[in-house]
Amino acid sequence: MxxxxxxxxxxxxxxxxxxxxxxxxxxxxxxxxxxxxxxxxxxxxxxxxxxxxxxxxxxxxxxxxxxxxxxxxxxxxxxxxxxxxxxxxxxxxxxxxxxxxxxxxxxxxxxxxxxxxxxxxxxxxxxxxxxxxxxxxxxxxxxxxxxxxxxxxxxxxxxxxxxxxxxxxxxxxxxxxxxxxxxxxxxxxxxxxxxxxxxxxxxxxxxxxxxxIHGDNQTGFLKDANDKKSYIKNRILPLRARYEMLLKKQLPEEYKAEIENVLKWVKSREEYAQGKWSRVFDMLRTGININLKTTMFEIMTLWLPERLWKWQIEWLKQNKGK
Structure with a gap:
C-alpha cells in the first residue's frame, strides 16, 4: 500500500x-x-x-x-x-x-x-x-x-x-x-x-x-498592491527572475519556447512600469495572447497619478466579484 x-x-x-x-x-x-x-x-x-x-x-x-x-x-x-x-x-x-x-x-x-x-x-x-x-x-x-x-x-x-x-x-x-x-x-x-x-x-x-478565511491568509486579490510602487515591486519586478530560473530547468523545447515568449512580455511590462512608454507596443504584441486583461490594465493605469491609482485599487478590491 x-x-x-x-x-x-x-x-x-x-x-x-x-x-x-x-x-x-x-x-x-x-x-x-x-x-x-x-x-x-x-x-x-x-x-x-x-x-x-x-x-x-x-x-x-x-x-x-x-x-x-x-x-x-x-x-x-x-x-x-x-x-x-x-x-x-x-x-x-x-x-x-x-x-x-x-x-x-x-x-x-x-x-x-x-x-x-x-x-x-x-x-x-x-x-x-x-x-x-x-x-x-x-x-x-x-x-x-x-x-x-x-x-x-x-x-x-x-x-x-x-x-x-x-x-x-x-x-x-x-x-x-x-x-x-x-x-x-x-x-x-x-x-x-x-x-x-x-x-x-x-x-x-x-x-x-x-x-x-482570515486576515492572515497569505494570498488574496491585489493583497500586496496597496499603491503603484508596491504593485510594481510585488507584481512585476520579481517575474523576470522566475522565468529565467524556469528556463534553467530540464524542460522540453516546446515549453521553453513559451516561457521565453512570456519572459519578453515581462521585460516589456517592467520597462513600461519604469516610464518607458514606447514599450507599450511590445506589451501589446506579446501580451495579447498571454494575458490581455493584465496587459490592458497596466497600459491604462500605470501612468496614473498615485492618488488615482490608490482609488482605483480600492474600488477594484471592494467590487471584486460584484
Missing part, C-alpha cells in the same frame, strides 16, 4: 484552529499516513510546547516535528519538507484548515484512476469560527477544466495559479524532481506548473476540505 506523507508548515499557530486541523488529519480514513511538521521559527511558541500540543491531538498516525533555526517563509519551509520527507505521495497542508476524513483516500483514488501525478480538490470556505461562507470556494472555470482535461493547463499556470497547496496530493517523485523550488513563486503555484509539464494533473470538483 502506498504511503502518503502530509507536509505541514507551522508558524505561530492559532491553537484552536491548529487543534481542528490536527484532529482532522488524525481522523483520515486512508490507512497509511504519516505527518511531517516544520516549525518555521515561531517566536510565540516553543518547540516543546508544539510537541506537547501535537502529541495531544495526533495519536492515530505517525508524526515528526522539525524546526528551522531562523524564519524562512512558507515556500522555503515547504521546500525543506519536500526534501526531507519520505513516502510515495505528498499532501501539502496549512495549519488552520479542516480536512474531510476521506480527503486523502478520495484524492489518491482519483489520481490513480486518471493516471496523473498530481490531483487537487475543491474546498468550502469557512470563517474564523468555522461557519461556511461559500460552498466549493475554489473557482475553476469551465475553460480551465477543459485545459486540465486536455493537459494544456500548463500555459495558464505560467501566468497565474488556480490551485491551492492545501488541496494538493502529488507523487513524491514529481515533487522531489521539481527541487529546488522556483524563486518568486509560492510552492503550490510552482508545483502545479511543474507537475503539469512533467505529467498529468487532475481536479476533483468536490469539496474535500474546509479552507479558513
Amino acid at each position: 502506498d504511503q502518503i506523507t502530509i507536509l505541514m508548515a507551522v508558524y505561530n499557530p492559532d491553537k484552536e484552529w491548529f487543534k481542528e486541523q490536527l484532529s482532522s488529519l488524525n481522523q483520515q480514513t486512508y490507512p497509511k499516513v504519516k505527518l511531517l511538521i516544520c516549525n518555521d521559527a515561531s517566536p510565540d511558541i516553543s518547540e516543546k510546547e508544539l510537541e506537547e500540543f501535537i502529541d495531544k491531538y495526533v495519536d492515530n498516525i505517525q508524526w515528526k516535528l522539525i524546526s528551522n533555526i531562523e524564519n524562512k517563509g512558507s515556500t522555503k519551509t515547504f521546500e525543506r519538507l519536500t526534501l526531507e520527507a519520505d513516502g510515495d505521495y505528498f499532501a501539502y497542508c496549512d495549519q488552520d484548515d479542516i480536512w474531510n476524513k476521506d480527503k486523502l483516500y478520495k484524492e489518491l483514488k482519483y489520481l490513480k484512476s486518471n493516471k496523473a501525478c498530481m490531483v487537487c480538490c475543491n474546498a468550502d470556505a469557512i470563517d474564523t469560527v468555522g461557519k461556511i461562507l461559500t460552498k466549493s470556494y475554489m473557482c475553476i472555470t469551465d475553460a480551465e477544466k477543459e485545459k486540465i482535461e486536455n493537459n494544456t493547463i500548463w500555459k495558464e499556470l505560467l501566468i497565474r495559479n488556480c490551485f491551492w497547496g492545501c488541496t494538493m496530493l502529488i507523487s513524491s517523485d514529481s515533487a522531489r524532481n521539481s527541487l529546488p523550488f522556483c524563486k518568486n513563486m509560492y510552492h503550490d503555484h510552482y508545483l502545479a506548473l511543474y507537475a503539469s509539464i512533467q505529467g498529468r494533473i487532475c481536479f476533483v470538483d468536490k469539496a474535500l476540505m474546509q479552507y479558513r
Whole structure:
C-alpha cells in the first residue's frame, strides 16, 4: 500500500484552529499516513510546547516535528519538507484548515484512476469560527477544466495559479524532481506548473476540505498592491527572475519556447512600469495572447497619478466579484 506523507508548515499557530486541523488529519480514513511538521521559527511558541500540543491531538498516525533555526517563509519551509520527507505521495497542508476524513483516500483514488501525478480538490470556505461562507470556494472555470482535461493547463499556470497547496496530493517523485523550488513563486503555484509539464494533473470538483478565511491568509486579490510602487515591486519586478530560473530547468523545447515568449512580455511590462512608454507596443504584441486583461490594465493605469491609482485599487478590491 502506498504511503502518503502530509507536509505541514507551522508558524505561530492559532491553537484552536491548529487543534481542528490536527484532529482532522488524525481522523483520515486512508490507512497509511504519516505527518511531517516544520516549525518555521515561531517566536510565540516553543518547540516543546508544539510537541506537547501535537502529541495531544495526533495519536492515530505517525508524526515528526522539525524546526528551522531562523524564519524562512512558507515556500522555503515547504521546500525543506519536500526534501526531507519520505513516502510515495505528498499532501501539502496549512495549519488552520479542516480536512474531510476521506480527503486523502478520495484524492489518491482519483489520481490513480486518471493516471496523473498530481490531483487537487475543491474546498468550502469557512470563517474564523468555522461557519461556511461559500460552498466549493475554489473557482475553476469551465475553460480551465477543459485545459486540465486536455493537459494544456500548463500555459495558464505560467501566468497565474488556480490551485491551492492545501488541496494538493502529488507523487513524491514529481515533487522531489521539481527541487529546488522556483524563486518568486509560492510552492503550490510552482508545483502545479511543474507537475503539469512533467505529467498529468487532475481536479476533483468536490469539496474535500474546509479552507479558513482570515486576515492572515497569505494570498488574496491585489493583497500586496496597496499603491503603484508596491504593485510594481510585488507584481512585476520579481517575474523576470522566475522565468529565467524556469528556463534553467530540464524542460522540453516546446515549453521553453513559451516561457521565453512570456519572459519578453515581462521585460516589456517592467520597462513600461519604469516610464518607458514606447514599450507599450511590445506589451501589446506579446501580451495579447498571454494575458490581455493584465496587459490592458497596466497600459491604462500605470501612468496614473498615485492618488488615482490608490482609488482605483480600492474600488477594484471592494467590487471584486460584484
